[in-house]
Amino acid sequence: TPLISLFLTDDGQADLAETLRQGQGYLRIMLLGIAPFALTNAYSGILRSCGAPDVPMKAGILALLANLAGNYVLIFGNFGFPALGVRGAAIATVISRYLEAGMLLAVCRRRRLGYTEGLLKGFRIPKPLFLSILVSSLPLLCNELFWSLGETTLTQSYSLRGITAIAAFNIANVVMMVCGNIQQTLGGCVGIILGNALGAGDFDKAREDCPRLMMLALLTSGVTVALMLLIAPLVPEFYNTGEGVKAAARGLIYTCAIFQPPGIVRSILRSSWMESIASTASASPFAGASV
Numbered sequence: 001t002p003l004i005s006l007f008l009t010d011d012g013q014a015d016l017a018e019t020l021r022q023g024q025g026y027l028r029i030m031l032l033g034i035a036p037f038a039l040t041n042a043y044s045g046i047l048r049s050c051g052a053p054d055v056p057m058k059a060g061i062l063a064l065l066a067n068l069a070g071n072y073v074l075i076f077g078n079f080g081f082p083a084l085g086v087r088g089a090a091i092a093t094v095i096s097r098y099l100e101a102g103m104l105l106a107v108c109r110r111r112r113l114g115y116t117e118g119l120l121k122g123f124r125i126p127k128p129l130f131l132s133i134l135v136s137s138l139p140l141l142c143n144e145l146f147w148s149l150g151e152t153t154l155t156q157s158y159s160l161r162g163i164t165a166i167a168a169f170n171i172a173n174v175v176m177m178v179c180g181n182i183q184q185t186l187g188g189c190v191g192i193i194l195g196n197a198l199g200a201g202d203f204d205k206a207r208e209d210c211p212r213l214m215m216l217a218l219l220t221s222g223v224t225v226a227l228m229l230l231i232a233p234l235v236p237e238f239y240n241t242g243e244g245v246k247a248a249a250r251g252l253i254y255t256c257a258i259f260q261p262p263g264i265v266r267s268i269l270r271s272s273w274m275e276s277i278a279s280t281a282s283a284s285p286f287a288g289a290s291v
Helices: 016-050 054-074 086-111 127-158 163-200 203-229 243-258 260-272 276-290
Strands: none
Touching: 016 054, 016 086, 054 086, 127 163, 163 203, 163 243, 203 243, 203 260, 243 260
């Protein structure tokens, strides 16, 4: 309750008590999806790093379709199902996460991928390996922590500025999510290419590929910025809302476009895990740019 209350403000246009109740119910249901979500992240990372990115991609598509269908059925009560509203959205999300995790496990088992066997049989990690992972991952962990804090602060700031700001943020967030997926996909591809070279001990190839991949990132960011500037006036028009909300949403999309180049570079640094110092250095400015 105290956490949700940080994102609520009384502007006279919403029932705060009902909003709080709906938020609590949503979070309680979403807690059931933490286990498959963690399992999916672990398996997806292993599969992508080992040259099988098609498996998590297909599982993600299945989860997306299941979530869309579940939202249509459970939120609005179609095909004879009860209209559950916010709770229906949470249930659909949890179901899609279990389907995604189940598909990953099934495919790994059917393909007999050796590097995924025995993942769930024991959790004992040798101390030298644990320390090596901890030291290597600590800068990246700090990076993700700063980024999450920046995103949380951003959302909380919008929530205190009334319904208009929240509605505009939700509209603009659709475009931001698409661009975020482009960043993550590009970063994942770079991570696989450089990771394979580094894992094979071919440091010369990694050094040769790195500038090219960074240039690809900058070119991609240019295309993304142009696309966002092009669709910024169009996207808000698809929503049945006031002109004030549409104007605010357009402004948010324009602002997000400005920060696309550093955002894509951050994704490259994050996913390729190039150097611990580079990962740590990328954390503060890009998280601050989000806020």
